[in-house]
Amino acid sequence: MKVRVGVNGYGTIGKRVAYAVSKQDDMELIGVTKTKPDFESYRAKELGIPVYAAGEEFLPRFEKAGFEVAGTLNDLLEKVDVIVDATPGGMGAKNKALYEKAGVKAIFQGGEKASTAEVSFVAQANYEKALGKDYVRVVSCNTTGLTRTLSVLQEYIDYVYAVMIRRAADPNDSKRGPVNAITPSVTVPSHHGPDVQTVIPINIETMAFIVPTTLMHVHSVMIELKKPVTREDVIDIFENTTRVLLFEKDKGFESTAQLIEFARDLHREWNNLYEIAVWKESISVKGNRLFYIQAVHQESDVVPENVDAIRAMFEMADKWESIRKTNKSLGILK
Ligand SMILES: NC(=O)C1=CN([C@@H]2O[C@H](COP(=O)(O)OP(=O)(O)OC[C@H]3O[C@@H](n4cnc5c(N)ncnc54)[C@H](OP(=O)(O)O)[C@@H]3O)[C@@H](O)[C@H]2O)C=CC1
């Protein structure tokens, strides 16, 4: 039996999750929601994906444009086993009552508070915690990136300090900024450190800035060690960590621009770089401190996590079986 999946919110994350679900042999994409008949709605239809209005209040927009929808969100909820909520941050918590009423399981994204779901999720760190659960939150792109690399270093970590340099807007977004400024998050810690702690129990403080770029986020990670580790050990650990790739400046990876070009060269859909990119040269051990720099493709790193979360919620596979299956279907390198 295939799990029937709906996606509420066919935007940056939603369209990628819908695509990823459609690549799984144990899942069926039943439909997606939109609030308006824009080019994304027409493209979904061309791809054969049923488009539902995100609520009755949006129906007149579709009617006016002569765009035939398959129904409304409530109709979609009647046909699915699980809904992936990829609506703008904070909206998922409001939608939860609809999902409860319809009796469908739901996955929320990192824009929601941890309390919206029963568990905050990063597959390689805590897959088992989501087994059989009804409500799971895939943490934000930055939190996913931090958790992927920190979870495999846990035995060495006394305290983590990380600085997050965040992209200002996604490439398809012409409304956000800044265009010519650097915006600090003056609340310390930024939400990322406490968010990592919803997945793994480590000491961590984070600070964050927004800078004028659309391509990726970059993290500067500094770790106080509680037991010795060498640079070679860390390289070895990351080389053996799924969804983490090492890149070398010496091979031309000077910035996020070349990382995205690498994803383009792989002919990845939407130039997705699902893997967290760690600069190999940046991995340094000085006394009892470990340093490294990593980059996160904000539009795509959480996509495989959504797929694995579905398998965990329906107890369809164990952790490594699911991760391997998802990786293979999306061409994730390791
Ligand atoms: N973008 C990113 O880098 C990342 C985002 N996230 C999280 O993922 C979630 C989604 O973000 P993102 O994909 O960027 O958002 P987008 O704005 O790209 O997409 C949001 C989607 O929700 C739909 N929507 C808007 N209003 C409503 C409504 N009233 N009811 C139902 N659906 C609505 C939009 O439909 P329409 O277009 O038709 O109006 C759109 O399809 C957020 O929680 C965010 O924090 C997590 C990781 C990375």
Ligand SMILES: O=C(OP(=O)(O)O)[C@H](O)COP(=O)(O)O
């Ligand atoms: O939700 C996200 O983008 P946003 O800036 O559009 O809210 C990304 O996950 C990055 O957010 P974060 O820096 O809160 O992890």
